[in-house]
Amino acid sequence: MDELAQFLIENNISICSVESFTVGGFAHMIGSVSGISAVYRGSLVSYQTRIKRDVLKIDEEILQKYGVVSNEVAGLMAIHGQKMFDSDLCISFTGNAGPTAMEGKPVGLIYIGITYQDKIHTFCFELAGTREEIQNQAIFIGIEKILDVLKKN
Numbered sequence: 001m002d003e004l005a006q007f008l009i010e011n012n013i014s015i016c017s018v019e020s021f022t023v024g025g026f027a028h029m030i031g032s033v034s035g036i037s038a039v040y041r042g043s044l045v046s047y048q049t050r051i052k053r054d055v056l057k058i059d060e061e062i063l064q065k066y067g068v069v070s071n072e073v074a075g076l077m078a079i080h081g082q083k084m085f086d087s088d089l090c091i092s093f094t095g096n097a098g099p100t101a102m103e104g105k106p107v108g109l110i111y112i113g114i115t116y117q118d119k120i121h122t123f124c125f126e127l128a129g130t131r132e133e134i135q136n137q138a139i140f141i142g143i144e145k146i147l148d149v150l151k152k153n
Helices: 001-009 025-030 048-052 060-066 071-084 131-152
Strands: 015-019 038-044 089-095 109-116 119-125
Touching: 001 131, 015 025, 015 071, 025 038, 025 131, 038 071, 048 060, 060 071, 071 089, 071 109, 071 119, 089 131, 109 131, 119 131
Parallel strands: 015 038, 015 089
Antiparallel strands: 089 109, 109 119
16 A cells, blocks of 8 residues: 555545445555545445445446446446545445355455546456455455556556
């Protein structure tokens, strides 16, 4: 996280997060870095589907058609979060950390969305481990993916 925070601060790139199954874990990690207040706007934990619908304004038809654990919803979470927080970059996390299948989707299936410079990047992973391990793996993958996106632009 330190490398990401340093890059964001040095380049004055604002960031926010919209989290579901990671339940604010990314926010906690980035918020723990000294000096991050210069660029970190905040986070929304949209754990329940109704928060994705009512607060993030993700259309009910999209939620019904694809489910909350989907590429489409990860992308929309990042897009709507970026607008909500008026930030340069937003990362979103949605997935199933267990203990049972959800929407017919297996435990460990996760999606990450990243919006930056009017582009949306979405990633799908199938992770293994305990609930906490899946959450932590997703956060660290998210950090790597943000750095990849930033360094390519």
